[in-house]
Amino acid sequence: MIPNTAKRHSRIHHHRHVGFTLVELLVVIAIIGTLVGLLLPAVQAAREAARNNTCKNRMGQLQKGISLRESSTGDYPGYINKLGIAGAGIANQTRASWVVMTFPHIEQTALWDRWNQGFGSPPNLTNAYSNIEILSCPSDPAEILGAPILSYSANAGFIQRDPTSESGNVTENAANGVFFDLTRVEDGNGNSTGVPGPADIRDTPGPDAKITMTPAYIQAKGDGLTGTIMLSENLNAVFWGYRSVDDYTSNAPDRKFHFGICWEQPVVVAQAPGSTPNDKLDDRARRINGQKGNAADHFGNDDISMGDMVVNDGFPSSNHPGGVNAAFCGGSLRFITDQIEPFVYAQLMTSNSKKSDLQFNGVQEKDQPQPSDADY
Template sequence: MSHRSKTGFTLVELLVVIAIIGVLVGLLLPAVQAAREAARRMSCSNNMKQLGLALHNYHDTHNSLPFWSYQSPDNIVYSSFIAILPFIEQQALYDQITSATTINGVTYPPYGIYTFDSDYTPWYTHIPGYVCPSDPGSGNNQGADQGRNSYCFSLGDWTPDRHDTSTRGPFARRKAFNFSAILDGLSNTIAMGERGIGDSTSTISGGRIKGRFVVSHTSVGSSPTANNPITCLATVGTSGMYKTTFQTRGPGGIAWRNGSTGVTSINTILPPNGPSCNRESDFGMRILTTASSYHPGGVMALKCDGSVTFITDSIDTGDLSSPSVAQGPSPYGIWGALGSKDGSEVVTLP
């Protein structure tokens, strides 16, 4: 004789119902997760469109794009994110940064100077439009963290460091380009791309690929053209991690105010979500800074015309065994061509 519960079901029937519910939840969960990611990706795309609008408004005002980075006399490196603050409705923050300001009884000169003083609140300001909600690091902004960034300025198919004023991309250190310098066309040139936010500036063995780079790697040469990017690919382990035989650091996106290569730049050489490699351990030096994101299959990229496109991990990267070039077409396929502002390439995305 079967016993019925207060619900009117026998125990066996109740177990069957529970099992069916479990199956339905299992079937629905991926769809729910996909819908949430689609919403996050749309928000991320909208953030990049706003950054594109900010760059165009900056250009209209100053007849040029901003510097990618500027190194002050006291050796602090600032990024373009500061310059565009007035154009993303952050005029008050920009004024505070660029003027002498008193905080908790301490008067700071313009741009703070005391970069790592936690009382200088401008550097610790979280700006939602600078981070992608798909990145788990975007919401992990604690009191000790400077304001983060998921988006980085493109230096093209070169590896300049913070001391170089030349670049193949639309941005450079202490050198501003206007749109007329982008000979390949605004719709054919990448202005910004995503990069996963790093987890630590500490050096460890292995670590996740997104936001981290391999230190002191031979794939990066002593000049912007002396690279062998294919050897950087050999640092990749399994499950999105570096091999533990390599030492890595993770400063990607840890401070939007920082104009160092490892923090606010990408180049268009290695395919999206691939590894990054540094000539040294200092994250302001020459780095193969590879675009990355937490969107399945690729990254969002902002073109110089203000449009946003999705770049897949499988985009053509040409000959990665080739060194970078000083002029002419990029050796790194469609991805490299999208990075160079004056390579005379014809670009067609699939």
């Protein structure tokens, strides 16, 4: 016979609940933490891949919008253009970026009509702006709610920071890029004495006519549409249009880097720093992702004017690891590494290597080998 005490101890031992010890609990927590640490980079990478794909899709829509416009007009828009009532003076004209010129082809008809009718004097900018989804990259989110944010810039060619003509004006060369200033006035287009014709306060009479770029020129005389950049990302781009009255009434000229990306001669940065502090180009900035920022932080406040931009803002950059997305004139979209050589990047920007101003080590681009896919 088993004593009652032994039976009681046996029952107690049989029904005891076994729980985690503190050591076991800590081990489980450590394992979970390790798994989370291993999975988090993969989750972040997947999210960035999704943002990158969205970025490409939006850039592709802009690319198609420009191509649709070209199909109807026969040419590409300028990086800056003049809209409004022709011959009615500045009061009824607007200075429109390449983005505005695509509005009829990216489902922004109401905004197009608003810009195309002129802003009056003083400029009335009511209902002239909105935040358009396809104009921003998800990895470059808007920091000023409702502002006309822009993540993409057009190929505006050679940055030309200093005047290059006897009259103190910047010359242009169609072979250097794709988008040009379509508000400029040609010397001698006025009366018989050669005095430039009427211009608004920011038109620059120059020694060259307005350059109208066409795909036919790039394909037949240039480097081909598939090898010429049309658009790329730029974290330093601000807005898709001049947003403030000051931007419309100041004497500040339109600059290529307001709405465009540019290239510089690979070896002249240190030799030619620019004539003003804002024209001083940092050697690092001329590379892809050389200068990364965002609009509000870059300028130090939310009251941003396009006049706050400087020459260093005119080069591609993105928040995508390792490079930027770019749309080519031929319709392709590519990711370009930020390890690309500045000269190769410039080659992709010029539209006609046989006549461009690009050179390296004293040798003109036409005598240099053309870049291969492995170079970028």
